[in-house]
Amino acid sequence: MDQLSSVPQAANLAAPARDLRRIGVHPDHWYPLAWSRELKPGRSLAVRFAGEPIVLVRPANGEVYALEDRCAHRQVPLSRGVVQDATIRCCYHGWRYDRSGCCVEVPYLGKDKLPNGVRAYPCREAGGLILVFPGDPARAALVPLPALGSVGDSHYRTRRFGEVVACHYSFMHENLMDMNHQFLHRRQMGQIRPRFLGQRRGETWLEAKYSFARVSGRRPLGEAAIFGGRIDAARADRVAERDIMTIRTEYPYQTLRIQTRDTRPVMDLWIVYVPLDRAQRSHRVFGLLSVRRPKIPILLDLAWPFLVLFSERIFREDRDIVELEQAAHDAQGADRNQEVFPVIRDLRALLAACGAPE
Ligand code: FES
Ligand SMILES: [Fe+2]
Structure with a gap:
């Protein structure tokens, strides 16, 4: 089921009956718990998924x-x-x-008397991420x-970024999708006027399209790094209308x-928010920001520091505001938001419907 509507209609998906901020992520998916570079050969790494302590081991x-x-012993x-x-x-x-997870040796016990071991999680490595399936292991193969976006494509340069944000993952989904x-x-x-072009959705996904026009202010270097020098300021508005996000x-x-x-995106971001604590009021971000190399590839490398600075500043502003949203939810004890944008109302319903069962 998939529908396209360019004029926002009232949400068709029912508003979540439960408080969305108390719905856990569904564990039956692959979640990155660490960057590959964090775990050297012959070492282990303590990570967490929604309060569950997990150890990653790289022989x-x-x-x-x-x-x-957790050791099965004590x-x-x-x-x-x-x-x-x-082994560990x-x-x-x-x-x-x-x-x-089998216990294969207790130094002071015979091989025939070995106790039960510990839980093992399906685990894979891809695109510089170590991914774990924390849910029903029988479902992992399905x-x-x-x-992971354009990671691994030599036409792109990828920035791996992420940090801990003190809020429920749902605030992050809403923040990124809501270009208002x-x-x-x-x-x-500067001032950018987003134009909502429409949304499509299926059972487990939802997407929104926008174009942008610059109302005032100059174009920051980081943004120019993404688009290249292609657009001069005088034509920026007209051309920006052709850039679809x-x-x-x-x-x-x-x-x-x-x-x-x-047809190929100039910028391709893949991101996920992995809950750390049991109440899921904090999460770790894993983001892969891929930018397509221009005809003269070195130009992107020269612009890279500006792009990093630009995206870090934007991310910091977003992090601050979603943490304030979480603080308001904590202080008020309930979700009092008055969401007026149908896309975000639909997104909230989707996150609730796909979330962990009660
Ligand atoms: S607590 Fe791990 S071996 Fe005893
Ligand atoms: Fe933002």
């Missing part, structure tokens, strides 16, 4: 695996232990576990890994693509 030879970060974190060959040995009494908040970024971008929530991931005349 000196072999693929990364993920286990519950529940201390396995991540404090030592990686030996393809607990730091306390030296119990040893393999990649399936759920494909997410497509450009006023927040007026110091970084598509923002899509494909549960639980989000993408933002900017398309100009070509």
Whole structure:
């Protein structure tokens, strides 16, 4: 089921009956829990998914695996232990576990008396991310890994970014999809008037399209880095109308693509918000921002520091505001938002419908 509407209508999806800010992400998806570069061979790394402690292990030879970060013996974190060959040995009494979570050695017990081990999570590595399937392991084989935008495409340069944000993941989805908040970024971008072109949606996804016109203010260098020197200021408005931005929530991931005349996006962002604590009031962002190389590829490398600075400033403004939204929700104890933009109302309903069951 997929529909296209250029004029915003009242939301067809029912408003969430439960408070969206209390709905957990659905665990039956692949979530990145670390960047590949954070985990060196022969080491382990403690991470979390919605309050669950998980240890990622990278043997000196072999693929990364993920286990519950609690020794079956006295529940201390396995991540404090030592990686030996393809196993991890607990730091306390030296119990040893393999990649399936089986206890394969208790140094002071016979092989025939080994106790039960710990939970193992399906784990994969792609695009510089270590992804774990925290839900029903039987479903992992049925759920494909997410497509990571233009990562790995040599025509693009990718920036990997992310940090911890103290809010429920749903605020982030709403923030990115709602281009009516450009006023927040007026110091970084000048005044931009977004034009909503329409939305499409399916059962597990929703996307909105916009074009942009510059109302006043100069074009920041970071933005110019994305579009190249193609547009001179005098023509900026007219040309900007041809630049289409598509923002899509494909549960639980989000993408933002900017398309100009070509079929390939000039900018291709893939992002996900992975809850850290059990109440899911904080999350870690994993973002892959891919920018297409211009005809003279070195130009992008020269512009890169400006692009990084620009995107960091924008992200900081967004982070501050969503954390204030979370603080208001905490203080008021309920969701009192009065959302008037149909796309965001639909998005909220989608996030609620796709979220973890009660
Ligand atoms: S607590 Fe891990 S071996 Fe004893
Ligand atoms: Fe923003």
